[in-house]
Amino acid sequence: MEAITITILTLVVGHPFWFIAISGLMFFAWGDIYSLFPAAIADIFGNKHATTNYGIQYTAKGVGSILGGPAAAWLMVKAGSWTPVFWSAVLCNVIAAGLRVALAQTTCGPRSARGDRAASSKDTRVNWRASPHRESVGLVVLTLVSFDS
Numbered sequence: 001m002e003a004i005t006i007t008i009l010t011l012v013v014g015h016p017f018w019f020i021a022i023s024g025l026m027f028f029a030w031g032d033i034y035s036l037f038p039a040a041i042a043d044i045f046g047n048k049h050a051t052t053n054y055g056i057q058y059t060a061k062g063v064g065s066i067l068g069g070p071a072a073a074w075l076m077v078k079a080g081s082w083t084p085v086f087w088s089a090v091l092c093n094v095i096a097a098g099l100r101v102a103l104a105q106t107t108c109g110p111r112s113a114r115g116d117r118a119a120s121s122k123d124t125r126v127n128w129r130a131s132p133h134r135e136s137v138g139l140v141v142l143t144l145v146s147f148d149s
Helices: 001-009 015-037 037-045 050-079 083-109 136-149
Strands: none
Touching: 001 015, 015 037, 037 050, 050 083, 050 136
16 A cells, blocks of 8 residues: 555655645555554564564664665665655565565465365465574565565
C-alpha cells in the first residue's frame, strides 16, 4: 500500500491539496513496526529469543532513522529533485513486500477457506526454524521495512 501511495505522491506533487491528502494516506501505513513486528518476529524465529530478535530489528529502525535523512538529502542534492528519493522508497517497499511474500510461502502451510491451517496428516510446511539462513533472510526483510518506515 505504501509503495502505491508514494508513487501517487510523486505524480501529484504539483497539486497541494492532493499532496497533503496522499501524504496522510501514506503516513497511515507507518505504524506497523510497533504493533505487528513483535508478533511477526516471534512467529518467524520462535519465542525463545523473541526479545533479542526484536531488539536487533528495532536497532535497525534506529539506524535507518539516523542514516535515512542524510542519505535522502544527499540523493536529493545529487539528483536535484526529491523524486529519486521517493522512487528509492518505492523500491524498498516493493523489495520488502516481495521478500515478505517469499518468506510467507516458506513459513505457512496450506490454509482452508476459513484461513486456518488445513488439517492433514502430512505437514507440507518448510521447517523455517531448521533453516541455517533464517535469521539473515528474516532480518533482511524486517530491516528493509524498518529503513523504509
